[in-house]
Amino acid sequence: MNKEMGFHIENVSKQFRNKKLVVQALENITLDICDGEFVALLGASGCGKSTLLRLLCGLDFPTEGSISAKGVPVTGPGFDRGMVFQTYTLFPWLTVEKNIRYGLKKKKLSKPEIAELTQKYVKTMGLEGFEKQYSNELSGGMKQRVAIARALATNPDSLLLDEPFGALDAHTRLSMQEFLLDIWTANPKTVVMVTHDVEEAIFMADRVVVLSSRPGKIKEIIEIDLPRPRDRKMKIDPRFIAYKRHATDLIYDEFLKENEEFASAAGNG
């Protein structure tokens, strides 16, 4: 197996049984993600992009096919893959500092190491002065910073992000995108980010994987050949706009198709 491989996804299908209904969430997904690559999974809601991320994380398992991370089959969640959810998932009973420390303690590092790493991530994430605060005292953007810090602190090989900025307002969202890119540039890791925001996907990723809906299949993989480091000005670059037009068309196609199916199903019923 290739050691340079971040993730190896082979022929993955996933079915959910919902009462008598069988939902085909993913069908025949084959995708290789390189070590250190930033990949965005883009699609309309219900296309199975979050399901795919959960499979990578090991929170759920494929019905068919196999997934490995750095050549090792995924059998459950692990320290090698950090995860950030869209919903705020800081432990509300722990302070910012203790949230960041949580995984480090589980990793059984020595006390000085834990203190040093916690301090380091408080600093790089711009959380100084907030160490002793509880999550309900923080803004949405701050909460996600802590969640990213917590996921990065254990030094995973990859970071799995499930619409991490989905609940944030437009300005906070943009600044968090730039912020995450800076972090990633300074400390490159494999990143797989789920998003339904076309702009966000193109702005951040090396490759954008566009998924079609029901069943979720790979519709197209767009290589984003834009220079790095990128900042907000990139979003008005003609090349950026061209990518955006193309990706938006793909997504909109899917959207129309699904509505047609829905309408014809309703008509037949």
Added chain:
Amino acid sequence: MAKRNAFKDAFIPQTTLTKRTYLIVSVITFGLILAVWQLMTTMGMVDSLFMPTPKDTVEAGIRLFTEHEFLSDVKITVYRVLMGFLISVAVALPLGILMGTYAPFEAVIEPVMSFTRYLPVTAFIPLFILWIGIDESEKIAVIIFGSLPQLILMVAVDTKKVQHELTEVAYTLGTSKIAVLWKVIFPGAMPSIIDSLRMVLGWAWTYVTVAEMIGASEGIGYMIIQSQRMINVANIFVGILTIGFIGLIFDYLFKGLSRLLFPWK
């Protein structure tokens, strides 16, 4: 610009009052109730045999505490309530948490408790007297029988409310499937569990009073039923008000405990 009317503004749906206004309103309400009580009794609108004046009630209270050792009645009732309640908590806490966390526990416990919950505890008092007698354990059994099924179900619901993503994120940070029980689910559910405990403690007071009215020789409920036999309504009032005040104290204790235990709330 239109002039704001503070009174009208207060009635905008879903607004809040300032703390000061709230306090003033609640003091006035208590004052009004007291005034109506005073008026009805002194103006002879009700028979003084059935409705004591506020003054009579206070005097009866002083007499009860100084001459009739009412304090020992209060103590024994508080003891029964706390014993019954604490035993219920000790059983309900683990069972409820297991039930809210693990589906098999739910399948075993839920149907039984949902059934038991509907059985009126008062109907069991005669049975308990036959089985256990009329000593302390019977009173405590009544309280447990009344509180425990409710409490188990409430704790289970509180436990289920813990956000599933918190458990999942704990897995990604190296927590085992067993350890999430005390690392995530327990601390996550605790604040609402404490609220549920507070509610159930209130009900325990009803059960103990009923238990004391049937087959007891001391306690607040016993004093109340004795006073009824002697048509001493002022004493009954003292008994009821005493329970109200003790309830209030326990409520504040619980709120203080919540603030102490859950500074993040």
